[in-house]
Amino acid sequence: MSQILVNPPGTEATYEAFKFSQAVKVGEMVWVSGQVGVGAEGVPEEFSDQARLALQNLKNVLEHAGSCLEDVVETVVYLTDIKTSREFSAIRDEFISANYPASTVVGVTGLVLSSLKVEIRATAVIGSAL
Numbered sequence: 001m002s003q004i005l006v007n008p009p010g011t012e013a014t015y016e017a018f019k020f021s022q023a024v025k026v027g028e029m030v031w032v033s034g035q036v037g038v039g040a041e042g043v044p045e046e047f048s049d050q051a052r053l054a055l056q057n058l059k060n061v062l063e064h065a066g067s068c069l070e071d072v073v074e075t076v077v078y079l080t081d082i083k084t085s086r087e088f089s090a091i092r093d094e095f096i097s098a099n100y101p102a103s104t105v106v107g108v109t110g111l112v113l114s115s116l117k118v119e120i121r122a123t124a125v126i127g128s129a130l
Contacts, residue, residue: 003026032122034121039053073102073124
């Protein structure tokens with residue numbers, strides 16, 4: 001089996017500048033790099049907006065890998081304020097409302113940009129959705 005690098009349109013600059021792929025696919029497994037709340041207009045100030053963007057970015061990367069949110073078997077969520085974990089869970093329900101994957105939530109002192117408040121990495125198995 002060979003590795004397939006997954007870098008959806010619009011992420012090429014990240015690949016070149018920071019030297020990592022948005023995801024790597026091997027067979028039916030997909031490992032997604034941490035997705036953050038950055039959109040076409042930059043980083044929104046509100047946590048909820050960042051969380052939705054990060055989840056949308058995760059969904060986009062998975063789709064480009066031939067997968068979907070329902071195929072996710074594990075997530076690791078990094079929060080700069082652990083008190084937002086309940087709010088994040090409610091927002092995640094907008095994207096994944098049943099058959100939740102294994103998940104770890106970690107409070108951190110900072111992310112790659114000081115304005116970021118949430119980062120989500122995931123592992124998916126294509127076709128494993130319940």
